[in-house]
Amino acid sequence: MYVCQFSAEVLHHLMYPQSSHAAYYVATQMALAHNGILRGLNSIYLQATHIPREDLDAIRDFLTYCQCWCESMHHHHDAEEKDFFPSIELISDVKGIMERNIEQHRAFTPGFDLFQEYSRTCLPRDYDGRKIRSLIEAFAEPLTQHLHDEIETLRGLDVYDSGRIRQAYQRLEKSLMATDNVRRTLSYK
Numbered sequence: 001m002y003v004c005q006f007s008a009e010v011l012h013h014l015m016y017p018q019s020s021h022a023a024y025y026v027a028t029q030m031a032l033a034h035n036g037i038l039r040g041l042n043s044i045y046l047q048a049t050h051i052p053r054e055d056l057d058a059i060r061d062f063l064t065y066c067q068c069w070c071e072s073m074h075h076h077h078d079a080e081e082k083d084f085f086p087s088i089e090l091i092s093d094v095k096g097i098m099e100r101n102i103e104q105h106r107a108f109t110p111g112f113d114l115f116q117e118y119s120r121t122c123l124p125r126d127y128d129g130r131k132i133r134s135l136i137e138a139f140a141e142p143l144t145q146h147l148h149d150e151i152e153t154l155r156g157l158d159v160y161d162s163g164r165i166r167q168a169y170q171r172l173e174k175s176l177m178a179t180d181n182v183r184r185t186l187s188y189k
């Protein structure tokens, strides 16, 4: 299984930087958020084949958990693209500075969408844990690559205005917190 998370060493390095520039604060906060995403995906992958086939309630709950994970992924990446990345482009005055990250969002989207579709539409009696695993394997690598690379992009912002970068991130946090209690797809089967 190749879905991974940030090592304690990387997180320590991020949390105790050489400089007080906001780029390091932002990179640290983002690494913690990405770690949460990766741990959630790991938990789905690890548990997928251990849900008892005869326990339809447990399967239904597990599929709901998968849907919640998918929605939090959408929530995170949509918010970045809508406001945060454009703000960084404005602050840096470098057109396309976040483009590689947006391209990486597109790279894992087809596989991610298939996983989300399965978690939404699968009937508990048809549940197949191996199918969940194979769907995850189809997008885990580009997703993991992206979640790591974005941190490096953010650390590299330490040459731009620290205060404005902090403000841009605070706006992102505020918009995420204002909208994170809304489930977009409730499907009880």
Ligand SMILES: [Fe+2]
Pocket: 030, 034, 076, 080, 150
């Ligand atoms: Fe991110």
